[in-house]
Amino acid sequence: xxxxxxxxxxxxxxxxxxxxxxxxxxxxxxEGPLKxxxxxVLKDNLAGKDSWEKAESEIARQxxxxxxxxxxxxxxxxxxxxxxDLLNQCCGSTFGIRDMGIPxxxxxxxxxxxxxxxxxxxxxxxxxxxxxxxxxxSSHFCSAEKQFRFPLELGTQRPQTATWTVTGDGAAVLERKxxxxxxxxxxxxxxxxxxxxxxxxxxxxxxPAAADLIERHLKDFGVAPDYYDVIATGDLGYVGRSxxxxxxxxxxxxxxxxxxxxxxxxxxxxxxxxxxxxxxCACSAVTFAxxxxxxxxxxxxxxxxxxxxxxxxxxxSLGQGESIAGIAHGVVIENVR
Amino acid sequence: MDKQKQQEYQKMVERAxxxxxxxxxxxxxxxxxxxxxxxxxxxxxxCLSMGADMENASTYTSVILVVAASILTGxxxxxxxxxxxxxxxxxxxxxFSNSVTSPAVEFKKEGYVLGVxxxxxxxxxxxxxxxxxxxxxxxxxxxxVR
Numbered sequence: 001x002x003x004x005x006x007x008x009x010x011x012x013x014x015x016x017x018x019x020x021x022x023x024x025x026x027x028x029x030x031e032g033p034l035k036x037x038x039x040x041v042l043k044d045n046l047a048g049k050d051s052w053e054k055a056e057s058e059i060a061r062q063x064x065x066x067x068x069x070x071x072x073x074x075x076x077x078x079x080x081x082x083x084x085d086l087l088n089q090c091c092g093s094t095f096g097i098r099d100m101g102i103p104x105x106x107x108x109x110x111x112x113x114x115x116x117x118x119x120x121x122x123x124x125x126x127x128x129x130x131x132x133x134x135x136x137x138s139s140h141f142c143s144a145e146k147q148f149r150f151p152l153e154l155g156t157q158r159p160q161t162a163t164w165t166v167t168g169d170g171a172a173v174l175e176r177k178x179x180x181x182x183x184x185x186x187x188x189x190x191x192x193x194x195x196x197x198x199x200x201x202x203x204x205x206x207x208p209a210a211a212d213l214i215e216r217h218l219k220d221f222g223v224a225p226d227y228y229d230v231i232a233t234g235d236l237g238y239v240g241r242s243x244x245x246x247x248x249x250x251x252x253x254x255x256x257x258x259x260x261x262x263x264x265x266x267x268x269x270x271x272x273x274x275x276x277x278x279x280x281c282a283c284s285a286v287t288f289a290x291x292x293x294x295x296x297x298x299x300x301x302x303x304x305x306x307x308x309x310x311x312x313x314x315x316x317s318l319g320q321g322e323s324i325a326g327i328a329h330g331v332v333i334e335n336v337r
Numbered sequence: 338m339d340k341q342k343q344q345e346y347q348k349m350v351e352r353a354x355x356x357x358x359x360x361x362x363x364x365x366x367x368x369x370x371x372x373x374x375x376x377x378x379x380x381x382x383x384c385l386s387m388g389a390d391m392e393n394a395s396t397y398t399s400v401i402l403v404v405a406a407s408i409l410t411g412x413x414x415x416x417x418x419x420x421x422x423x424x425x426x427x428x429x430x431x432x433f434s435n436s437v438t439s440p441a442v443e444f445k446k447e448g449y450v451l452g453v454x455x456x457x458x459x460x461x462x463x464x465x466x467x468x469x470x471x472x473x474x475x476x477x478x479x480x481x482v483r
Contacts, residue, residue: 051446151443153410155419155426155435160355195343204350242353
């Protein structure tokens with residue numbers, strides 16, 4: 001049975017095994033530093049469809065199917081899909097999986113969705129509510145720009161603090177039995193709002209939530225940062241990562257080189273013109289499903305604290321002068337016997 | 338207390354956030370904006386040399402620049418130019434054309450009424466609205482003061 005520990009965490013007993021992952025990315029991500037880790041790199045960001053939104057759904061459909069296949073399962077073997085995205089009413093995910101015939105929990109945690117999906121999936125598996133769960137998240141640069149910012153062809157410049165929404169879908173299959181790294185614990189984030197209103201500086205909006213979560217997680221589990229081989233936040237980018245380090249230093253917590261950010265890893269900012277880094281649900285989802293999972297399998301990483309981060313806002317809320325609230329969800333994935 | 342924390346954090350964010358390269362941006366805006374205006378002047382001189390009067394020549398020039406920028410937007414080139422030039426390609430009339438064409442391209446998938454029709458002035462709308470209102474106000478003042 002899972003045990004609730006500290007203020008915001010759960011330690012698992014019957015840990016869910018991550019038996020397989022799948023990652024599908026767009027063309028730009030396929031030219032980035034992590035290209036060799038992805039299962040599928042699209043040749044066309046429309047994925048053969050006639051709109052960006054339909055393309056995102058198609059990417060989700062293909063990638064979730066691939067994850068199920070890689071785990072050696074069929075659709076009917078999967079008890080639940082837990083997935084979400086950034087589009088209104090989570091249409092990116094729902095239309096992607098509508099023909100699969102698998103019970104579905106739709107989740108929204110902005111760009112932290114992958115963390116939320118994996119945490120809920122692990123709870124379901126550990127609690128006996130499911131034998132096999134697929135946790136996934138998707139985003140698409142073009143559909144996100146269209147919904148949150150400006151039309152693609154509008155000739156504007158992006159500030160240095162802006163991030164680039166990752167096109168893709170990352171999925172993980174969580175099973176009660178099987179081989180692979182296990183989800184041994186979770187720390188659920190609370191909403192932290194430090195009053196940032198600049199929609200072009202999401203890293204700064206989310207950093208306080210990530211710093212708060214890391215501090216809380218270490219206290220709840222009673223471990224030091226060096227317990228982990230890698231601590232990976234979702235999509236804070238260069239600006240957000242430096243803020244997390246600064247805030248934690250002030251509290252006497254030094255993360256050092258083990259702390260990476262998926263938004264920094266996924267693009268080369270010098271050659272790919274991505275400014276502060278990558279963002280979007282897919283940023284942490286494909287980096288986990290691609291690079292991090294691969295390193296867990298090879299033993300290069302044995303203990304991972306994975307922390308997808310999300311900026312809670314909408315164009316309407318920003319227009320009404322609301323600040324951007326941050327959220328972060330921590331998932332511990334370890335190689336244990 | 339919370340307000341104070343937020344202000345402290347805001348300062349921390351300002352320190353951590355890199356600024357845009359203002360000098361390079363200004364230089365590129367100056368060059369590209371200047372080139373667009375020079376092209377406009379060439380078109381105007383050509384129209385004048387073909388016998389158009391001043392008023393017609395400037396109308397032809399605007400129309401040609403607007404149509405050209407609209408086509409370039411459809412081809413995906415004006416967006417790239419804007420990324421390089423910033424204000425240099427936004428301020429001239431070609432930028433206005435880009436701001437109308439780009440939503441039309443983007444929202445075509447939602448149909449010609451609720452997509453293109455409803456969203457085409459998404460960006461240019463405020464400029465048109467307040468442009469019309471301010472010219473009305475100036476007109477009223479001019480009527481009484483001239």
